[in-house]
Amino acid sequence: MNGLCNEEVNNAVLQFANLAKRTFENGSFFKLYKIIFAYLRETEEDMTIKNPAVSFTIATFEHVLTGATECPNCRMRYQFRHSISDKDWHGIEIHCECCGDHFNYSEEKETETYYNINVMNKIASYNRRRKSLRIKTFRGDLFHKAKLVWEGDDLPVLWLNINNVRKVDEVEAFWHQCKKEVQKRNRLRRMLLDNMKTPMAQ
Structure with a gap:
């Protein structure tokens, strides 16, 4: 984020939030996540959360999911959970505590899964x-x-x-x-x- 003012960062986050929300609503959110993390792996040597680019991306995803999307059944906000393996592979889980729906994506396995608890x-x-x-x-x-x-x-x-x-x-x-x-x-x-x-x- 070096060289960017707060307004530019806020605008970038807002644009990304709108894009992420649209992809979530049409069922392609995990594809967006996959593309962004594939880009990070090409451009970043450090894929741990100590890397500002990685931590910022994860924080932005969480901000989008918890603030801009809601379950179509109960209208409750989705919850976001991030995980990282010992080999620095990232995964995310999106779930609705009210309805019990869980959506998962594993970067390592490149798989999307769903279950209802x-x-x-x-x-x-x-x-x-x-x-x-x-x-x-x-x-x-x-x-x-x-x-x-x-x-x-x-x-x-x-x-x-x-x-x-x-x-x-x-x-x-x-x-x-x-x-x-x-x-x-x-x-x-x-x-x-x-x-x-x-x-x-x-």
């Missing part, structure tokens, strides 16, 4: 019961949100796409729907077994 807690709650059905999760861009799979003689598994299942109500609906399907299938299996045990009429 309330959904994950609900899944864990159902799995503790684990009497006739269990839940597993996967990440995917497929259209379907859930699928019920029988894996041999093990308990049937409800697979949930946590990229698409974002509400506890959805987990509950899929769980009860699959429970009914499992119960129906178990009844049919018992009927078949009973018929096999019954001697055929002479």
Whole structure:
């Protein structure tokens, strides 16, 4: 920031804030983050937060996220969390404490991930019961949100796409729907077994 007056810095931050807000609203915020950090890696030898360019960039991202963006569901401000690995790879997390939505980007893995903490807690709650059905999760861009799979003689598994299942109500609906399907299938299996045990009429 050497050679820049406060007004120039403020204008630059404001322009960046507007750009970041637009990219967040259209779903490309992490792409902007990736581009900026790729540029920093090309121009800076020191990628620790001791480097003013790096710390300023992170602080600006945090300022934008906590001050200029809000959750479209509850209108609460997003929370921002930054992390750095022992090899100086940076990552950020954006989350809504009210709705439980978490968006993450890992610079090292170049991956974007999403999960809803309330959904994950609900899944864990159902799995503790684990009497006739269990839940597993996967990440995917497929259209379907859930699928019920029988894996041999093990308990049937409800697979949930946590990229698409974002509400506890959805987990509950899929769980009860699959429970009914499992119960129906178990009844049919018992009927078949009973018929096999019954001697055929002479």
